[in-house]
Amino acid sequence: MSDLEPIITKVEDIGWDARLAKRTHGMKSSVIRELLKVTLQPDMISFAGGLPAPDLFPLREFEEACQYVLQHQGEVALQYGPTEGYSPLKEFLAEKMSKYGILVELENILITNGSQQGLDLIGKVFVDPEACVICSRPTYLGALQAWDAYEARYCTVPLDDEGMCIDELPAILDADHHHRFIYVLPNFHNPAGTTLPLERRKQLVEIARQHDLVIIEDDPYGELRYEGEDITPIFRLAPERTLYLSTFSKTLAPGIRLAWVVAPKPIIAKLVQAKQGADLHTGTFVQMVANDICQRGFLRQHVKRLCEIYHKRRDAMLDALAEHMPEEVSWTRPQGGLFLWARTCDRINTRDFLDKATAAKVAYVPGFAFYPGESGGFHSMRLNFSYCKEELINEGIYRLGIAMKEELA
Amino acid sequence: MSDLEPIITKVEDIGWDARLAKRTHGMKSSVIRELLKVTLQPDMISFAGGLPAPDLFPLREFEEACQYVLQHQGEVALQYGPTEGYSPLKEFLAEKMSKYGILVELENILITNGSQQGLDLIGKVFVDPEACVICSRPTYLGALQAWDAYEARYCTVPLDDEGMCIDELPAILDADHHHRFIYVLPNFHNPAGTTLPLERRKQLVEIARQHDLVIIEDDPYGELRYEGEDITPIFRLAPERTLYLSTFSKTLAPGIRLAWVVAPKPIIAKLVQAKQGADLHTGTFVQMVANDICQRGFLRQHVKRLCEIYHKRRDAMLDALAEHMPEEVSWTRPQGGLFLWARTCDRINTRDFLDKATAAKVAYVPGFAFYPGESGGFHSMRLNFSYCKEELINEGIYRLGIAMKEELA
Numbered sequence: 001m002s003d004l005e006p007i008i009t010k011v012e013d014i015g016w017d018a019r020l021a022k023r024t025h026g027m028k029s030s031v032i033r034e035l036l037k038v039t040l041q042p043d044m045i046s047f048a049g050g051l052p053a054p055d056l057f058p059l060r061e062f063e064e065a066c067q068y069v070l071q072h073q074g075e076v077a078l079q080y081g082p083t084e085g086y087s088p089l090k091e092f093l094a095e096k097m098s099k100y101g102i103l104v105e106l107e108n109i110l111i112t113n114g115s116q117q118g119l120d121l122i123g124k125v126f127v128d129p130e131a132c133v134i135c136s137r138p139t140y141l142g143a144l145q146a147w148d149a150y151e152a153r154y155c156t157v158p159l160d161d162e163g164m165c166i167d168e169l170p171a172i173l174d175a176d177h178h179h180r181f182i183y184v185l186p187n188f189h190n191p192a193g194t195t196l197p198l199e200r201r202k203q204l205v206e207i208a209r210q211h212d213l214v215i216i217e218d219d220p221y222g223e224l225r226y227e228g229e230d231i232t233p234i235f236r237l238a239p240e241r242t243l244y245l246s247t248f249s250k251t252l253a254p255g256i257r258l259a260w261v262v263a264p265k266p267i268i269a270k271l272v273q274a275k276q277g278a279d280l281h282t283g284t285f286v287q288m289v290a291n292d293i294c295q296r297g298f299l300r301q302h303v304k305r306l307c308e309i310y311h312k313r314r315d316a317m318l319d320a321l322a323e324h325m326p327e328e329v330s331w332t333r334p335q336g337g338l339f340l341w342a343r344t345c346d347r348i349n350t351r352d353f354l355d356k357a358t359a360a361k362v363a364y365v366p367g368f369a370f371y372p373g374e375s376g377g378f379h380s381m382r383l384n385f386s387y388c389k390e391e392l393i394n395e396g397i398y399r400l401g402i403a404m405k406e407e408l409a
Numbered sequence: 410m411s412d413l414e415p416i417i418t419k420v421e422d423i424g425w426d427a428r429l430a431k432r433t434h435g436m437k438s439s440v441i442r443e444l445l446k447v448t449l450q451p452d453m454i455s456f457a458g459g460l461p462a463p464d465l466f467p468l469r470e471f472e473e474a475c476q477y478v479l480q481h482q483g484e485v486a487l488q489y490g491p492t493e494g495y496s497p498l499k500e501f502l503a504e505k506m507s508k509y510g511i512l513v514e515l516e517n518i519l520i521t522n523g524s525q526q527g528l529d530l531i532g533k534v535f536v537d538p539e540a541c542v543i544c545s546r547p548t549y550l551g552a553l554q555a556w557d558a559y560e561a562r563y564c565t566v567p568l569d570d571e572g573m574c575i576d577e578l579p580a581i582l583d584a585d586h587h588h589r590f591i592y593v594l595p596n597f598h599n600p601a602g603t604t605l606p607l608e609r610r611k612q613l614v615e616i617a618r619q620h621d622l623v624i625i626e627d628d629p630y631g632e633l634r635y636e637g638e639d640i641t642p643i644f645r646l647a648p649e650r651t652l653y654l655s656t657f658s659k660t661l662a663p664g665i666r667l668a669w670v671v672a673p674k675p676i677i678a679k680l681v682q683a684k685q686g687a688d689l690h691t692g693t694f695v696q697m698v699a700n701d702i703c704q705r706g707f708l709r710q711h712v713k714r715l716c717e718i719y720h721k722r723r724d725a726m727l728d729a730l731a732e733h734m735p736e737e738v739s740w741t742r743p744q745g746g747l748f749l750w751a752r753t754c755d756r757i758n759t760r761d762f763l764d765k766a767t768a769a770k771v772a773y774v775p776g777f778a779f780y781p782g783e784s785g786g787f788h789s790m791r792l793n794f795s796y797c798k799e800e801l802i803n804e805g806i807y808r809l810g811i812a813m814k815e816e817l818a
Contacts (some may be wrong), residue, residue, distance in 0.1 A: 013647055016675050019589065019623060021537045021559070026680040054484035062487065066475035075463035078471065078662035113522055113666075117688040124558060128430045145686040149533060150430070180428065214428060240423055253487035255693035257522075267426050273436040277554040278687070279526040283695060284664035285471075 004026040023129075026148040039363045045396035047383040048363040052189065056309060057253050058293070058302055065292040073288060081284035084268075085111025085275045089291040093260055100233050110272060111282045115220055115247040115259040117275075119146035122216060124242060124274045125267075126180045127152045134172065134182040136164040138341070138370030138377055140190045140218065143183055154372035155179070161332060163189055164198035166203045173211050173340055180203040181243075183213035185233060188337025189220040191370045191382035195335050198231050205238040207322045215242045218248055220259075222335035223283070223303050225312035230334045235262065243267060248290055250338065251303050310338070315396060316390035317383065324401030326408055331383075338386040341367075343379060348407055350381045356407065432538075435557040448772045452806035456792040457772040459599065459747055465718060466662050466680060467702070467711055474701040482697060492685045492694035493677075494520025494669070498700040504671055509642050516674045519681060520691045524629055524656040524668040526684075528555035531625060531652060533683045534676075535589045536561045543581065543591040545573040547750070547786055549599045549627065552592055561782035564588070570741060572598055572605035575612045590623035590652075597630040597746025600779045600791035604744050607640050616646040620705030624651045629659055629668075630746035632712050635720035637744045644671065652676060658701055659747065660712050663776050665695040719747070724805060725799035726792065733810030735817055740792075747795040750776075752788060759790045759818055765816065771808040 039046035058304035069077050079118065084090070087106060094104040101282075112118045114116040119142060129151035135143070138154040144154070157168040164184060173179065184204065208215050217234045235244040261271060275281070293299065314334065321331055321342070328345035342364075344350060350366040357363060367377025385393060424630065448455035478486050487601070496515060501646060503513040521527045536542065538560035544552070545721045548563040553563070573593060582588065593613065595605040605613075617624050644653040648763040658669035670680060684690070723743065730740055730751070737754035751773075753759060759775040766772060776786025794802060 016673070016679075019535065020679060021533065021535055021540070023537075024534055024683075027679070027686065029685065030684055049489070051489060054488050057484060057487040058484040059479050059487070062475055062483070063479045066473055066479070069470045070468050070475070074468040074471070075466060078466040078468070078664040079463050080458070080460060080663045110504075113688045113692075116686070119629065120687045124430065125433055126428060126430055128432075131430070142686075142689070149686045150685060192479060212423065253694075254489045255485075255487040257688065257690075257692040262424070268428060270425075270433060270436070272560060273438055274433075275524070276438065277436065277551075277558045278529045278667065279522045280551070281666070283522075283666040283692060285662075286695065342713060 023149055023151050026151055028148075040360050041361070042117065044358070044361050045388060045392050045399065046363045047385070047388070048365050049384055049387060051384070052250055052254060052338075053309065053386055057086060058298065062289065065289045068292055068307055069285070069288045076178060077285045077288045079284060081281050081287070083281045085109065085282060086182045086284060086291060087093045088295070089287050091136075092291060092294045098261060100230075100236055102233070102236050102239070102262075104262055108262050108268060110261045110263075110268050110274070110275065111287060112259045113279060113282050114249060114254070114257040115147065115218065115245050116142050117146035117278070118245045118259055118261045119143050119218075120149070120153040121261075121271045121274045121278065122181075123147045123150040123152065124278070125270050128180075130178070131180045132178050134169070134179055134213075135372070136184075136189075137372070137375070138191050138367060138380070139183065139372070140185055141369050143150070143218070144372055153372060156372060159189070159194060160194055161194060163192070163194040164200070164204075166200045166207065166403070169204070169207050169208075173207070173213075176272070177301055179211075179213060181210065181216050183216045183218065184234065185218045186231070187219055188224065190332050190337070191339050191341055191365070191367070193332040193334030193337060193340040195231065201232065201234050201237060205234060208238060208241060213241070217242050217244045218246045219244060220378055222246065223251055224307060224310060224338070226314055240264065251299060251306065252290060252293065256290060258282065258286060258290050279401050297337050310386050313385045313388070313390060313393060316393045317385040320394045320397035324398045326401065326405050328408065329404065338384050340383050340385065342381050342383055344381070344404065345408075346379060348404060349378050351378065353403075353407060356403050357400060360399045362396045362403070364400070418606050419676055428620060432558055432634070432712050436561055437557075450770070452795060453767070453770050453772055454801050454808065455772045456794070456797070456805060457774050458793055458796060459792070460796045461659055461663060461715075461747075462718065462795055465715060467707065470702050470707055471662075471698065474698045477701055478694070478697045485626050486694045486697045488693060490690050490696070492681050492690045494518065494691060495693060495696035495700060495705070496628070501700060501703045506671060509639075509645055511642070511645050511648070511671075513671055514674075517671050517677055519670045519672075519677050519684065520696060521668045521670060521684070522688060522691050523658060523663070523666040524627065524654050525551050525555065526687070527654045527668055527670045528627075529553050529591075530670075530680045530683045530687065532556045532559040532561065533687070534679050535623070537589075539587070541587050541588045543578070543588055543622075544781070545593075545598075546781070546784070547776060547789070548592065549594055550778050552627070553742060553781055565781060568598070568601055568603060570603060571609065572603040573609070573613075575616065576608045578613070578616050582616070582622075588620075588622060590625050591617065592627065593623045594627045595640070595642065597748070599629070599746070600748055600750050600774070600776070602741040602743030602746060602749040604640065610641065610643050610646060614643060617647060617650060622650070626651050628651045628653060629656045631655065632660055633719060633747070634745035634771050635716055635718060635723060649673065650680065660715065661702065665699060667691065667695060667699050692782075704715050719795050722794045722797070722799060722802060723749075725802045726794040729803045729806035733807045735810065735814050737817065738813065747793050749792050749794065751790050751792055753790070753813065754817075755788060757813060758787050760787065762812070762816060765812050766809060769808045769812045771805045771812070773809070
């Protein structure tokens with residue numbers, strides 16, 4: 001190998017930057033994923049990720065399902081499959097959606113490689129450069145990352161303890177007419193933990209109809225409700241104009257990358273075309289394994305168990321915040337999901353403060369990451385309560401509280 | 410459920426077309442995937458797909474690997490993972506690339522959800538609307554589909570029995586200066602089955618250096634060589650400007666959707682950013698399963714077995730063509746891979762003739778599918794020889810020959 005030069009590793013070598021598409025200027029690495037590297041330190045208590053609890057993964061069920069699928073349908077499971085997704089899994093999902101009173105046919109569903117791919121395909125199909133996406137501030141960082149790559153602009157409305165302030169929509173709709181869609185996370189918002197009440201959902205649908213807008217309803221956590229009653233999905237209220245996204249990442253496991261989009265048939269057909277070019281299809285094997293687990297009726301009992309445990313962890317975090325936080329700090333009280341949103345005071349910039357927090361071996365995601373163009377959230381942070389057990393949650397919030405009090409002293 | 414309206418299913422309902430991004434105008438469904446529906450008829454002999462033989466899938470090895478991974482590393486396997494890919498699998502791939510005399514570090518590799526995703530991410534990172542991609546005619550249909558979505562134009566050079574006619578490159582390079590990269594399938598070209606000789610590879614690299622061009626080297630079949638010696642990859646000749654793609658789809662199984670890109674580090678960094686927005690990461694579980702199979706040294710012996718069997722199938726197809734085809738028909742003689750390319754005569758339009766072929770229960774892909782803008786290939790067809798066993802290959806080519814002779818009579 002002595003005659004070999006290693007491959008060139010410096011940007012300067014052939015001037016890569018000049019060759020890249022214009023859209024790459026808007027791409028940047030996710031703050032969260034960079035942060036995750038810090039959180040790998042063994043004694044770090046991390047409230048930063050959006051990670052489900054690994055000790056709750058149904059390993060035995062996965063093992064049985066893998067064995068069953070490979071022994072009985074192995075030649076199908078390892079072969080190419082349809083872009084639309086594995087039909088029996090789509091049948092399961094259609095049936096599952098009926099609990100919300102939504103009548104879904106197989107042609108209304110596309111299986112994706114995680115919800116992130118659903119967001120990306122929506123960007124590909126709807127977002128021209130400079131087209132405007134309407135969302136709350138803060139909003140889900142992964143959606144911003146998906147649509148930044150298509151050179152989206154963002155028109156934002158604020159968010160209060162009941163989620164997106166729908167009242168403020170008409171003003172921005174009147175001001176700008178190049179809107180593509182409105183992006184909503186109605187249940188247990190990421191990052192804010194808020195839930196949009198039925199009245200606001202109805203109001204949103206009315207405005208969307210008046211202005212003839214498309215709605216993207218992102219619902220990764222809907223099944224993880226710890227108190228209160230399910231609220232009618234927006235998709236149920238405006239099926240003609242809503243694209244509904246959900247995922248197995250929070251209920252089964254994220255490492256299999258399985259999610260789905262439900263939408264009117266012509267839109268699914270366009271998303272299928274986009275997905276053909278993007279990755280041909282979602283893995284046949286993992287779809288069949290997930291389908292086997294679901295068809296055995298395991299998912300419902302597993303979600304129930306997850307809810308019991310995450311409920312306790314949410315309570316542990318709320319209790320710890322009440323006990324350890326300085327009085328300047330406030331937070332949302334989520335009815336479900338994985339996150340809550342804490343507001344510090346003007347004297348704490350959560351981006352700068354992160355160094356002090358990680359020095360005290362506790363991590364969170366600073367609020368600016370959830371604002372388009374990093375235009376806000378300087379005094380807020382997202383805290384995840386699903387990943388750590390109760391004792392660690394209490395210890396982590398204690399450390400965070402101490403560090404904040406020192407900062408404010 | 411009686412009060413529910415089904416979700417709206419007609420394009421006209423809210424006028425979806427007007428809402429879609431401009432780039433969707435260039436998207437269309439793959440001819441191959443539409444064709445696959447016809448080939449599902451039970452008595453059809455299909456030379457249409459690019460399918461590996463399902464009877465050769467290593468089901469037992471997959472079963473053992475799934476069990477091992479879930480029992481020993483289950484909490485990692487089902488959790489989120491890094492966008493770049495699972496490090497031990499990248500180490501295996503780096504080592505594997507060294508057989509070509511290429512020194513690869515982990516930061517030079519990105520694991521993708523099939524090679525199709527590699528092509529898509531390359532489009533996202535390099536292709537501005539109206540940017541020009543240089544390729545052979547015919548070329549791989551999946552690449553066209555990936556880059557059509559980014560509104561690429563194509564500048565093409567013809568292909569002969571030794572692959573892309575490199576001699577013709579300078580003329581098109583002088584005529585147009587908005588080129589992004591040149592796309593090559595040097596080994597066992599899809600669809601043509603041709604292999605680019607070393608001299609042409611060197612000539613290509615020289616021209617690329619003169620014109621300061623990036624090269625995309627797509628090598629899904631390189632390991633499936635049935636005769637002759639391996640030829641130095643272009644990546645080895647021009648590591649500073651080549652992006653090399655390969656896949657597990659043809660060696661292990663396509664249903665796990667695992668492939669990789671090797672490139673200079675700054676390019677991998679950009680592709681990683683694009684992948685974060687596109688689907689966060691490739692499934693952790695399938696990467697760990699594939700890694701387990703590979704680390705046990707199974708891949709090499711399995712590829713050897715595949716080569717023995719596919720070699721016989723290639724020979725069976727070549728023999729059957731010689732025996733059953735009318736004299737007007739000629740074809741390439743691939744040294745490896747899955748496909749050969751047959752040229753009929755001006756009197757047979759392979760698109761129209763497909764109806765007659767499928768009526769005779771034999772299927773192929775008409776040549777026009779492999780030409781940008783469907784601008785050629787009207788008298789050619791791609792034939793796959795990996796999927797069917799020898800007896801069926803002979804029977805299928807016999808049927809095709811009869812149908813052609815009738816057409817020409």
